[in-house]
Amino acid sequence: MRPYRIALAPVVNRSLPCIAFALLFATSAALAQGGMGQQTRTFKIGGPDELWDVTMKMEMPGMPMAMPAQTFQSCLKKDRAKSEDAIPKQDNCKVTDVKTVGNKVSFAMECAGNDPMTGRGEITSTPTSYDGKMQMKSTRRGQEMEMTQTFSGKKVGACTDESEKMVANARAAGDAQMATICGQGIETLQYELFVGKDAACQAQRKAFCDKVTGLGRDMREPAAYKAVVAKSSMEAVQGSFKACNVNLAEISKAACSKATSTRDWAFVGNGLCDDDVRVAGATHCKGRDYYLVDRSLTSLCNRYARLTRGPGTTGTAGAPPAAPTSTPAQAKASEPPKPADPLQQGVDALRKLLPF
Amino acid sequence: MVHRGLLVAAVLAVTLSLAPAARAAGAQNPWPDAAAAYLVRIDGIERWSTNASTRQKPASLTKILTALLVLESVVPSAEVVVSPRAARADGARIGLAAGMRLNAGDLLTAMLLRSANDACLALAEHVAATEAEFVKRMNARGTALGLTDSHFTNACGFDAPDHYASARDLALLADAALAQRAFADIVAREKGTARTRDGRVFRFDNTNVLIGRVDGARGVKTGWTKAAGRCLVGLAQRGHTRVLVILLGAPDRWWDAVAMIESAFDDARGGGPPAPMIAAPVPK
Numbered sequence: 001m002r003p004y005r006i007a008l009a010p011v012v013n014r015s016l017p018c019i020a021f022a023l024l025f026a027t028s029a030a031l032a033q034g035g036m037g038q039q040t041r042t043f044k045i046g047g048p049d050e051l052w053d054v055t056m057k058m059e060m061p062g063m064p065m066a067m068p069a070q071t072f073q074s075c076l077k078k079d080r081a082k083s084e085d086a087i088p089k090q091d092n093c094k095v096t097d098v099k100t101v102g103n104k105v106s107f108a109m110e111c112a113g114n115d116p117m118t119g120r121g122e123i124t125s126t127p128t129s130y131d132g133k134m135q136m137k138s139t140r141r142g143q144e145m146e147m148t149q150t151f152s153g154k155k156v157g158a159c160t161d162e163s164e165k166m167v168a169n170a171r172a173a174g175d176a177q178m179a180t181i182c183g184q185g186i187e188t189l190q191y192e193l194f195v196g197k198d199a200a201c202q203a204q205r206k207a208f209c210d211k212v213t214g215l216g217r218d219m220r221e222p223a224a225y226k227a228v229v230a231k232s233s234m235e236a237v238q239g240s241f242k243a244c245n246v247n248l249a250e251i252s253k254a255a256c257s258k259a260t261s262t263r264d265w266a267f268v269g270n271g272l273c274d275d276d277v278r279v280a281g282a283t284h285c286k287g288r289d290y291y292l293v294d295r296s297l298t299s300l301c302n303r304y305a306r307l308t309r310g311p312g313t314t315g316t317a318g319a320p321p322a323a324p325t326s327t328p329a330q331a332k333a334s335e336p337p338k339p340a341d342p343l344q345q346g347v348d349a350l351r352k353l354l355p356f
Numbered sequence: 357m358v359h360r361g362l363l364v365a366a367v368l369a370v371t372l373s374l375a376p377a378a379r380a381a382g383a384q385n386p387w388p389d390a391a392a393a394y395l396v397r398i399d400g401i402e403r404w405s406t407n408a409s410t411r412q413k414p415a416s417l418t419k420i421l422t423a424l425l426v427l428e429s430v431v432p433s434a435e436v437v438v439s440p441r442a443a444r445a446d447g448a449r450i451g452l453a454a455g456m457r458l459n460a461g462d463l464l465t466a467m468l469l470r471s472a473n474d475a476c477l478a479l480a481e482h483v484a485a486t487e488a489e490f491v492k493r494m495n496a497r498g499t500a501l502g503l504t505d506s507h508f509t510n511a512c513g514f515d516a517p518d519h520y521a522s523a524r525d526l527a528l529l530a531d532a533a534l535a536q537r538a539f540a541d542i543v544a545r546e547k548g549t550a551r552t553r554d555g556r557v558f559r560f561d562n563t564n565v566l567i568g569r570v571d572g573a574r575g576v577k578t579g580w581t582k583a584a585g586r587c588l589v590g591l592a593q594r595g596h597t598r599v600l601v602i603l604l605g606a607p608d609r610w611w612d613a614v615a616m617i618e619s620a621f622d623d624a625r626g627g628g629p630p631a632p633m634i635a636a637p638v639p640k
Contacts, residue, residue, distance in 0.1 A: 290610030291565040298569040302614050306622070309615035311386035311404075 043075040047160025050076045056151040075159040093117075109136070121149075128155040186211050189228075189236040195243040209244035216246045220254040222267040269299030277303045386619070390612040392585065392605030395523040398620050399598055400531075402524075411505050411520035412604040415579030415587045416448075416471045418513035420526070421494050422480060423468055423542075424533045428497075429483045432461030432538060435553065441487075442477035445512070449474040450550060450558045461538070462550035468539075469548040470560035471578060473512045480511035487511050498525075501532055515583040523602040530576055530589050530600060543575035543591075565610060566590055570617055576600075592617045597624045 043051060057069040093111040106122040121134030131152045138145045182201035185193040186208050193201040194208040201208070218224040229237055241248035256273035258264075260280060268276050281304025284297050293301050385406045387394065393407035402408070440454040450466045452458075452474040460482065466475035477487060484490035487510065494508045505522035506529075513519075521529075533539045542548070546567045550558040566573040572594040579587035585605035590613050592599045599620040603609045 290569075290614065293569075295569060302570055302618055305611050305615040306618035309387065309390075309612060310619035310622070 043073060043159045044162050045157065045159055047158055049078050049159050049161060050155050051157045051159035052076055052153045053156050054151065054153045056149060058147060058149050060145065060147045073156075073159075074153075075161045077161075109134070111136075115139075129153060187231075189215075189232040189240040191236065191240040191243045208240075209246075212240050212244040212246055216241065216248070216251050219251050220258065222255050222259040222262070222264050225252075225255045226267065263296075265297050265300040269301075269303040271303065274303070274307055277307060280304075281307070387612060387616065390606055390608070390616075391603045393523045393602075394604065394606065394612075394616070395527055395600075395602040396616050396620055397527060397600040398624050399596075403620060403623060404616070405523065408523040408602075409505055411522055413515055413519065413581060413584030413587075414506075414513060414521040414526060414604065415515075415581040415584035416513040417521065417526055417577050417579040417587050417589055417604075418508060418511070418519070419467055419471065419476055419579075420529050420533050420577050420589065421498060421508065422476055422490075422511045423464055423539055424529070424536065425490070425493055425497055426460060426464060426479045426483055427533075427536045427538055430460045432459060432464070434460040434482070436460050436463055436478050436482040438474070438478045439481050442474050442481060445473035445477045446514075447471075447473045447512075448563075450560055452478065452558075456556075457553040458550055464538075465542050465545070465548040466550045466558065466560065467512075468542050468577060469545060469562040469564075469575075471563055472560075475550070476512040498529070501528055503528060513579055513581065513584075515581045523604055526589055526602050526604075527600060530591070530602075534576070534591065540574070543577065545575070564588070564590065566592070566613060566617075570614055573617075588613055590617065592621075594621055597621060599624070 045051065052074050053071065054074050055069055055071045058067050060067075092113045093109055095107050095109050097106075097108040099106050103126060104122060104124045106120065109117075109119050109121065111117040115138050117136045117138040119134055119136030121132060123130050123132035125131075129152070132150070134149045134151075136147050136149070138147075178200065182193060182204045184190075185201055186204065189212070191208070193199055194205045196202070199205070215224075215228055219228055232240075238248060241251075252272045256268060256276045259267035259273065260276045265280075265284075267273070268280060277300060280300055285293060285301035285304045288301075290301070384404055386404055388406065391406070393410055393412050394405060395402060395408045396404040435457050436459070438452045438454055438456040438458070443452050443454040443456075448471045450470055450472045452472075458478075460479060463475040463479050466472040467479060480487050480490035484493055490511050491508055494511065498506050498508065503521070503525040505520070506525040507518050507520055509516040509519040543562075543564070544567065546562050548560055548562065550560075562575060563578040564573070564575045567575050570592055572592040574591045574593055576589040576591045586603070586607060586609040588601065588603045588606065588609045590601045590603075599617050601613050601616045601620075603613060603616075606612055
């Protein structure tokens with residue numbers, strides 16, 4: 001059976017109709033969720049509101065077997081008669097023609113949608129119980145259908161509806177988590193979180209850029225520059241400084257200059273100091289055999305080789321000259337002897353100049 | 357006048373049509389003078405090369421295939437007895453004497469790091485009784501690997517008319533050898549030792565000077581003979597990116613290998629920001 005939903009037109013101010021509406025809401029909710037097992041609301045025993053045991057049963061003529069009665073619990077607001085909270089906001093159905101006589105309320109119901117339905121119902125109630133019945137008619141594929149729903153309720157105690165609290169708690173937890181993410185984002189320079197119209201941490205953009213500006217002051221020192229890059233990544237640093245309009249190139253240049261003056265060749269050769277590499281490399285790398293270069297210079301010299309010999313360079317004009325070619329007496333499968341002394345290097349250089 | 361206009365137009369058209377090809381060719385061979393043949397691969401894909409399929413003298417790069425066959429034939433703990441012929445081997449050697457007994461793993465280390473020909477011959481004779489028999493197996497294994505421009509006449513890389521390999525074949529060979537964990541572990545070492553069964557220890561450095569100097573360098577094999585010139589199969593890995601360089605007949609192989617490796621990693625980053633400086637090699 002397709003679940004129906006209820007739209008309550010009038011805001012009633014009496015307890016009896018309100019119970020009916022709450023019951024109908026509970027019934028439709030239970031139907032919509034497929035029964036008690038998937039009830040969406042949660043209750044806590046002990047609280048200001050009323051806990052009701054609700055039983056309902058649906059009968060349809062022509063069905064091969066009777067549908068079993070369903071029982072579930074529902075928490076109703078104690079002040080529901082005075083509060084709009086008790087009135088469910090449901091589409092498709094509306095309740096009209098509400099009449100109250102004594103402890104009995106009667107009403108009519110119309111449901112729109114693909115399978116429109118109409119019907120009437122009545123509920124008799126006391127402050128601690130109710131019984132009701134509703135008959136509905138529907139025409140589906142040209143065939144008229146009838147159904148009868150009976151329901152009853154009994155107040156069993158007090159309860160608190162935890163749903164709203166859960167939502168509030170979840171929202172608070174989400175906010176706290178987001179605050180943590182944004183805080184970490186500032187520390188690790190995840191600029192995507194702070195840049196753009198839909199950035200998740202846009203509200204903290206100023207804090208983020210203040211952080212970036214502060215880092216920029218520190219990063220003029222190579223050690224601080226290294227530490228910042230190690231903590232995040234070069235891509236993150238570049239993206240963050242660009243996002244905050246902080247001139248990274250100028251800061252990098254200052255750090256490179258400092259690194260060159262302190263002979264921090266590992267920093268100079270990192271790919272950010274290419275102007276310095278060309279100058280320092282010409283002094284410390286050019287013209288040397290690679291395997292004779294001091295290991296403290298390898299970062300500088302590797303970058304120098306890349307800049308002077310790699311694609312996109314102007315050729316090998318500025319590159320180190322070829323290593324001396326040794327000419328062993330025999331063609332043996334071995335490593336060429338490394339130049340033992342300056343005299344040998346001179347001989348080898350002379351050989352290269354001779355046309356044989 | 358009309359003819360002259362047509363001529364200018366034709367020249368212009370030909371020039372324009374050739375220009376992209378020329379640029380592309382330049383991009384494929386940025387080191388035209390670096391080597392008789394070279395090949396640079398990034399994550400298994402050829403990026404730059406010249407004469408990659410031409411047959412060159414491979415010198416001691418031959419020992420990559422020898423090592424592969426040894427690893428496929430014996431366990432590292434197998435005892436090898438050095439023959440008089442192996443003890444007399446020419447060229448690079450660690451000084452083995454006839455009758456010495458060593459583990460095959462130690463001889464492999466000496467052969468791959470020091471390029472020791474005495475260790476190389478001892479291993480070949482241990483696996484196949486004679487070097488000639490071992491060479492037959494080398495060529496069969498090479499064929500099985502799909503080496504179409506390679507042929508071997510000795511186990512250790514001595515120059516010979518029919519002893520040759522192409523850069524592309526050597527890349528395939530390096531792939532097969534590096535798939536052997538023992539090979540990959542040995543060639544990445546900066547130093548090695550070989551110990552005889554009676555306790556004598558030979559210590560040697562890896563002839564691949566990129567290890568410890570180039571970030572992520574994992575060695576592989578060097579080679580040199582007069583005919584072959586300076587040769588290198590070099591591997592470097594940074595993060596998940598692997599760069600393999602093959603240089604044959606490269607007068608300035610170290611500087612050019614460094615330039616190729618650094619350029620390849622730059623290329624793999626797509627011209628992006630340079631690598632973090634924490635990845636720079638630590639001077640020792």
